[in-house]
Amino acid sequence: MTTGLVGSFVYLVGLCVGSFLNVVIYRLPRGLSVAEPRWSFCPCCRATLRWYDNIPVVSWVLLRGRCRYCGCAVSPQYPLVEALTGLGFVLVYHLLFVAQTRVLAVSGTGAVRLAPVLPTDAPLLLAWLILVAVLVACSAMDLVLYLVDTRVTDFAMVAGIVLCAAWPRPAFFRAAAGSPLAAGAAVAFVLSAWMLYRAWRREQRTPTDPADDDAGAVPSASSSGAGAGFAPVAVVVGGLVALAVWLLLANARPAGTASAGVGTTFLVFFVAMVLTGGQTRAVDDDLHATIEAEAPESRREALRELAWLLPALLGGGVAYALVATVPAVESGWRTVVAWSPTGSFEPIGGAVYAIYGAILAAAAGWAIRILFTLAFGREAFGVGDIYILAAAGAAAGPDIALIGFLFSIPVALAGWGLSLLLKRSAMIPFGPPLALGFLLTLWLNTAAAETLHAYATDVASAWERQPQIVLMGVGLLIVALPIAVLMANLVRRLVEPRE
Numbered sequence: 041m042t043t044g045l046v047g048s049f050v051y052l053v054g055l056c057v058g059s060f061l062n063v064v065i066y067r068l069p070r071g072l073s074v075a076e077p078r079w080s081f082c083p084c085c086r087a088t089l090r091w092y093d094n095i096p097v098v099s100w101v102l103l104r105g106r107c108r109y110c111g112c113a114v115s116p117q118y119p120l121v122e123a124l125t126g127l128g129f130v131l132v133y134h135l136l137f138v139a140q141t142r143v144l145a146v147s148g149t150g151a152v153r154l155a156p157v158l159p160t161d162a163p164l165l166l167a168w169l170i171l172v173a174v175l176v177a178c179s180a181m182d183l184v185l186y187l188v189d190t191r192v193t194d195f196a197m198v199a200g201i202v203l204c205a206a207w208p209r210p211a212f213f214r215a216a217a218g219s220p221l222a223a224g225a226a227v228a229f230v231l232s233a234w235m236l237y238r239a240w241r242r243e244q245r246t247p248t249d250p251a252d253d254d255a256g257a258v259p260s261a262s263s264s265g266a267g268a269g270f271a272p273v274a275v276v277v278g279g280l281v282a283l284a285v286w287l288l289l290a291n292a293r294p295a296g297t298a299s300a301g302v303g304t305t306f307l308v309f310f311v312a313m314v315l316t317g318g319q320t321r322a323v324d325d326d327l328h329a330t331i332e333a334e335a336p337e338s339r340r341e342a343l344r345e346l347a348w349l350l351p352a353l354l355g356g357g358v359a360y361a362l363v364a365t366v367p368a369v370e371s372g373w374r375t376v377v378a379w380s381p382t383g384s385f386e387p388i389g390g391a392v393y394a395i396y397g398a399i400l401a402a403a404a405g406w407a408i409r410i411l412f413t414l415a416f417g418r419e420a421f422g423v424g425d426i427y428i429l430a431a432a433g434a435a436a437g438p439d440i441a442l443i444g445f446l447f448s449i450p451v452a453l454a455g456w457g458l459s460l461l462l463k464r465s466a467m468i469p470f471g472p473p474l475a476l477g478f479l480l481t482l483w484l485n486t487a488a489a490e491t492l493h494a495y496a497t498d499v500a501s502a503w504e505r506q507p508q509i510v511l512m513g514v515g516l517l518i519v520a521l522p523i524a525v526l527m528a529n530l531v532r533r534l535v536e537p538r539e
């Protein structure tokens with residue numbers, strides 16, 4: 041009863057947040073302020089919309105997708121973003137508080153789950169809701185424009201750090217925050233924040249041509265409605281399914297119904313990703329041409345990025361080594377991390393845990409970006425995706441971000457393969473698959489954590505008894521890698537549109 045009530049409330053909040061996200065998605069890439077003008081306006085005739093034109097999903101359906109004043113078509117993206125945000129909110133609430141899928145710790149006997157309750161675990165819920173909102177906004181921008189606004193992802197990252205510091209459940213993060221890896225991550229975080237600040241200062245001092253910026257890639261407002269023939273049908277069907285899934289979730293008593301509801305929710309997200317991503321856009325060819333034109337420079341650029349990351353890498357490595365090998369440093373680090381003003385809060389430990397998540401996830405993203413760019417000689421895996429990973433690592437934890445990254449790869453390939461039926465494009469926007477990957481990891485947290493734990497135990501015991509087997513495995517991987525690169529290059533040449 042109460043969970044159903046809270047679920048409904050979370051759903052309604054999600055619809056309203058989705059309505060605000062539409063403003064963010066429209067205004068930020070165009071260099072407009074989110075706060076001014078206060079009220080939403082029609083991009084076509086600039087008329088200020090009244091409150092009754094702004095009711096999430098409902099207004100769009102009542103007005104049959106047209107502006108009340110000029111009759112201009114209103115993109116189905118608006119109700120879609122609202123419905124999906126509501127669905128994402130209720131999904132996260134259901135998984136965390138009703139199904140209780142988040143894992144606290146794994147031991148030899150299996151995974152122990154976190155049993156969150158409100159209001160104690162409100163910071164956990166809030167961090168996840170902010171992450172979902174940011175993932176929806178980034179996915180929409182990535183699908184339509186192939187760009188991710190880092191102000192949006194930074195918001196989720198900072199919120200994740202602050203909320204984790206304010207979360208009165210230190211048992212969740214104490215062990216990880218006190219580890220040498222977390223110490224290394226904290227130092228790497230401070231160093232890279234300082235490097236980013238310096239780069240930002242330098243940019244402030246050298247004025248650039250605003251038309252030369254990313255904003256130049258943004259198509260005009262009128263082009264967004266073009267080629268959206270089947271989208272309205274998808275929205276109506278998607279909205280109805282979303283509502284049904286929500287009802288299933290809110291009232292699910294038998295576990296089987298709940299799983300069916302969760303499974304359907306993921307299907308809705310996946311279908312929305314394929315249909316939206318399958319629409320042909322002017323930016324497709326532009327961006328593809330840019331990547332091809334910059335191809336000869338891409339390997340050198342990847343090495344330059346590696347050099348840029350080196351100070352943070354080295355600083356983090358030194359901190360890691362000190363905490364791992366010098367007992368006095370280790371106990372000092374543990375004391376700092378366990379500092380508590382009241383006994384129930386450990387704010388430094390919480391913040392360090394979130395930072396550890398952000399840095400670990402970003403490092404995985406950088407490794408993939410640099411390795412793939414070096415291997416293919418073309419820019420691979422955008423920097424925006426790395427910012428999404430860092431946000432997820434801070435808001436949801438390092439395990440969710442890393443396993444989610446792993447899950448996102450098959451999701452991206454399946455989605456891209458299906459969208460090839462709609463349009464030929466060699467580019468894969470990675471924002472939506474990442475979002476799906478993180479949510480999937482929350483759902484399958486127990487299975488994922490136990491599998492990883494068993495795998496790690498196996499490798500460790502094999503290393504002790506027969507190290508040659510582990511070395512052989514590593515050797516096989518090293519041989520398999522160039523073969524995989526060759527095959528992927530072959531597929532890319534087959535798929536690529538010919539001039």
Ligand SMILES: [Zn+2]
Binds near residue numbers: 083086108
């Ligand atoms: Zn209008």
